[in-house]
Amino acid sequence: MRKEKIRMLIAHLLLAVLLGVVCLAPKAKALLKGPLPLIIGIAVIELLFIIMAMRSRKKTGTVGTGPTDIITFVWILMIIWEICTSVMDLAHPVLVPAPENVFYTFVDQWKVMLLNISYSLRLLIGGMALGLGAAVILGLVFGWNERLKAFSYPIANVMAPIPAIVISPYLVAIMPTFRSASLVVVILGVFWPQFLGIINRIASVEPEILDSARIMKLSQPVMLFRILLPYLVPGILNSLKVTMTTSVLMLNFAELMGATHGMGYYIQNSIVYANYTHAVAGIIVIGVVVTILGSIVGIIQRKFIKWH
Amino acid sequence: MIKLENIGFSYSDDLNTKALDSISLEIKRGEFVCIVGPSGCGKTTLLRLLAGLSFPTEGNLLIDGKPMDGPGDDIAIVFQDYALFPWMTAYKNIRFTLKHTRKGLDKEDEDRIARELLEKVGMEDAANKHPYQMSGGMRQRVAIARALAMDRDILLLDEPFGALDSKIRGELQNLLEDLWRSDKDRARTAVFVTHDIGEAVRMADRIIVMDHGRIINEISVPLRRPRVIMSLEEEKTMKELRLKLSEIMLNDTGDSGKACRCGGPA
Structure with a gap:
């Protein structure tokens, strides 16, 4: 004391x-x-x-x-x-x-910053929702079915470690708009690690839990979405914090390459004009946004997975 | 009736070693059979075959004359580690089981039966607790209620009280016997795996002794039920049976038999 x-x-x-x-x-x-x-x-x-x-x-x-x-x-x-x-x-x-000067930027530039934050957040949340949703549904189905697992696991093992940042210049080149390219970067960045993680976690579900469910002769959808999914939610939420941070990183990186909005663009644009005051303010804002998003995930964890 | 004819079982990663070998056994409807034996003797493997969770590599396993081809409609199971769904409360564990194993129940019936079952196992006050908020004994009560919720004729129990202290174990033995006997209209068959000789004598009509994947002996337990309060004569019989079982375990199973607990609550 x-x-x-x-x-x-x-x-x-x-x-x-x-x-x-x-x-x-x-x-x-x-x-x-x-x-x-x-x-x-x-x-x-x-x-x-x-x-x-x-x-x-x-x-x-x-x-x-x-x-x-x-x-x-x-x-x-x-x-x-x-x-x-x-x-x-x-x-x-x-x-x-x-x-x-940096803190004055928050007063002076709040409308511009808010616009860029909302632009980045829409891409981030949209990309994460799509990436996570696809990873959860496909991960459950592919992880549960032995044949699909044998087919997809080696592919996921190759794809998951490749940072989406590496392919983002290519995506920017091939996608019709910059916005869609950024979205795909976030989706890929979320999808592969989560997909692989879900397959791995299904393999380590307590056998007694699965045996209990088998004895009940549950249908496949019930088995997947009422037994496996709730069991995996704590692990998914735990990894979501890390995934979210890397997604912000990937999105900001993608925004550095030709975007017209977003926090990555804001920082890049400030640096181009040697306005490091705005750049530093932008970096602080990204840190605050990531912290707030992490806290929201933490609140969801505390509220919905008390049992874990 | 459960009938096992020359059952053999080997794990797919070690086909040369037989986990079960030439098991032939008949269990009558309404019978309470305990399977005892040292660790690794094949008790749990046998129970998994009866549950339809594994399949014999040799021989036939028949339930009411029909070959078993997966978890049967007649079978419920209680595990040592409870295996409750940890994200559901006690009530929801039972309600979920009722919803997915008993067709034709409406929501009111499900709610009523779930509450009745919790009351039967003395857990009505813990209905809204999650497994992590319960003691081992409480979890096993809920697990028993969940098995009863499935309303099946054959109840398999895999060392259900093995992780509990002797006082709680005694309480749950009494509870299980009461529940098993309470439904007079139906003869529920119970197959109970334990390595506790005292528990086997306390619970069983017949005790099957296993070692190295084989059945090495069988003993009938001619004691009336309930076995909570017994006459001096009955207590004497019980002690003799324990002694006999201990001798079988030590003589026929050698050192591995020492892994069995010879005490336990009566």
Whole structure:
């Protein structure tokens, strides 16, 4: 408990130092934006930390080292960033933008960013839904039928490790629109690993569960969708977090090659015009979006697979 | 009636080793048969053949005169590891079984029977619990209720109480005997695999002793039911039977027989 208090104290001392540097230290840069968006950003991060700490305390009786270590790291990083850029002007002003300017971008560019996020999310969610849906249905059927499994397993073993990124330039070339190419990149990126994973997981279903179902003489659809599918859902959701992260990666990569919308495009376009402030802001937004999506998957896991 | 004629069984990856060899056995309708023997003697393999989950590589297996060609309509099974569907509550496990094994029941019937069965096994208060929220004994009660939900004439039990402590095991033995005897209109056949000699004497009308894939002995248990409270005479008979079984296990199965538990709740 005493150690926990010390950790919290250090974290909040660092927060005070950061706010002091942001608000009080004399600034070296002439083109620096106002600090208000940055202060609001810091307040949001602190609020998230408090929520995490409270949830951790409610669950385990202690805040734990995880949240305090993370927030300490974030504050140290931001102090260094602020001092090196805004205060001492040590870094190149174009290549390493000041935090004030990056956070101001969220205010200045929120409509553009929202448009690009929604564009990327539509592709991501659509591609993941199609890829996952196809992988689940085909994985169940192919994994359950010995002959289909013998046919598809070696193919899946070859296809699954090939990153969809590798074939994305080719897809961009052959697909009628860039949007459809991006969609196929996400679908392929989700499909093969999930398909292979489902076939593998079917092979490791507890034999007694299968024997129980066989004794009941269940029909094939009931066996597939009422026994195997619920049994496999925890594994599918667990791997979904990883799949989602790689899908974002693939989508953003695909968007770098000729898209007209999307977060990948936004970052690429900013870099082309040497607007690294927008590029850094775009990178932060992608991180936040991935974190939010991961949290949503986590909530679904907690709600629907308590039994696991 | 279950009839096994010269049954042999080898696993596909080791055709030279016989897991079961020349098994001939008849089990009458309504009989409670226990199969005992040391670990690896073929008890569970035999039970899987009776369930239609595996097929003999030699001989004939007949249920009511018909050759077995897969899990039969007459058979329900209880496993040692419960094998409940972990994503379903106790109630839903039974309701699901009723829905998919008993045709012609409407939703009200399914609900009523599921609740009755849970009450029968003393689990009415745990109807909405998932298996992970239950103890081993509770799970096995639900597994028994689920087997009864299938309403089948032959009940196969594969060391159902093997993982439970002696107190719970005793309670469930009584429960199983009650449930087996309670339906007077139908003679339900039970085949119960155990390596606990005491349990076999407590539960069986007839005990089949196996070793190295063969039946090496058979003993009748001439004790009246229920066997919860017994006369001194009956207790004496029970002890003698245990002793006799222990001797068979030690003499006829050699060292492997020592793997059997000679105690257990009576």
